[in-house]
Each structure stands twice: as structure tokens, then as C-alpha cells.
Amino acid sequence: MRCRLSPSPCLRRVRQLQESGVIERYTAVVSAGAVGLPITAFVRLTLLSHTSAIVDEIEQRLRAIPEVVEAYLLAGDDDYLVKIVIASFEAYEDLLRREIRAIPSLASIKTTFAFAVTKPQSPLPMPLH
Template identity: 45%
Template sequence: MDEKDQQIIRALQRNGRMSNQDLAAEVNLSPSPCLRRLRLLEQSGAIKGYSATIDAEAYGLPVTVFVRVSLENHTGATVNQFEKDIARVEQVLECYMMTGTADYLLRVVVADLADYERFVRRRLHPIGGIASIDSSFVYGVVKQTAVFPRLD
């Protein structure tokens, strides 16, 4: 991936609905080479898809919780089962394997505190193999972006 491909990606991260004409102008290419590069980025998997950025509060899910999960043990079966089960939980928008004290970090969205309690009782606890759950509630957002930094 060269610098021009990175410019295309950053432009699309800012506005995934821009036309090829606008994209080409922004990255200083003519439309045909720009479209060719875009298609190659899609085919290679560098661009995985396109989506809209939605206001969670307007949607009805104003509470974001970061949940640290530690497993009871780290056998292949326990890890595979947890990952398989957590992938099916709609409230979990992101799940990361972590170093440090917790094994996983989840980003969860819910309607309110009662909804979070239901999530823990009905979705997390039934997974099994979980040693601990530590929750941190977001009460403000300082920065949120989907645009990668420039590579120097």
C-alpha cells in the first residue's frame, strides 16, 4: 500500500459516501486511476466495507460500557467457546483480546443501567468460564474518530 492508497482510505474514512469524482479530486488523481485503486483496495480486503456512523443516543442506546472480562482458565475449549458466544451478542460492538489483568475488553452499548444488568445476567453470565467482569461506564467522549493517522 502506497501513500496514495492511504490518502484514498483516509478520505473514505472521513466520508464513505463521496463520489469517485470527489474522491479523485481530493487525492489528486484522475477518476479512472482512482477507481482502479479503489477496486484493488476493496478486492485485497484493505477496505472491508462501508457503513454509516450513527449517533447511539439518537438510536436509543445512550450508555456505552467498557467491560473487562477475565476467563477462569485459558484452555483452547474455554477460549474458543467464549469467543464464539461473545461474537453473537448484539450489544457487544467490539471485543479485543488483551494483555494485562483482563483477557478481553468489550465495548457494549445499552439503553440504561437496567438494560446493562439484563445484558450481564442474560448474555454474559450464561457464557460460562468467566472468572471476573469489571465494568467502566462512559460519561463523556473527548475524541472519537474512525480516520487513521498519516504514516510518516
């Protein structure tokens, strides 16, 4: 997309977008399979208790697990949707036993494994002005 700005005003605009939080960060997209992480699991967690202390602890624990690459607080039947990338089903079972089941106040853990990516993460659908 062309913005019809010379380099200096364009750089100034990018800096404004960074400072205002519109641009959060820059990242490289790494192929999970190419680095030995071919398994993607989506885990739905349901809680027994929703106190602030429990929620804070759960979120802190999820952020501390490197294999958890995304986690969302949900509305609906489940409380969290967690995306995990991992090397093998055995490694997932170990992670489940060692880390996930150790999270306090879990009522249920439901796992779905992805066979393939039909649409990779893509840019946000920005409105045109």
C-alpha cells in the same frame, strides 16, 4: 486529500485497495443516543481457563450478543475488553445476568461506564509516502 488521478485510475486504485483488504468495508456512523442507546459500558473479562475450546466459545458468545459492538483479546491482567451500547442501566443489568454471566470460565467481570466521548472513532493515522 487530492490524489491527482482522473476518475478511471482512481476507481481502479480503490478497487485494488478493496480486493487487497486495505479497505475492509464502508459504514455509516450512527449516533447511539439518537437511536435510544445512550449508555456505553466497557467490560473487562478475566478467565479461569484459557483452553482453545473455552476461548472459542467465549468469542462465539460475544459475537452473538447484539449489544456487544466491539470485543478485544488483551495481553495483561484482563483477558477481554468488551464495548457494550445499551438503552439503560436496567437493560445492562439484565444483559449481565442473562448473557455475560452465562459465559463459561469467567473469573471476574469489571464494568466501567463512559460519561462522554472525548474523541470519537477516527480515521487511522496513515503514514504519508
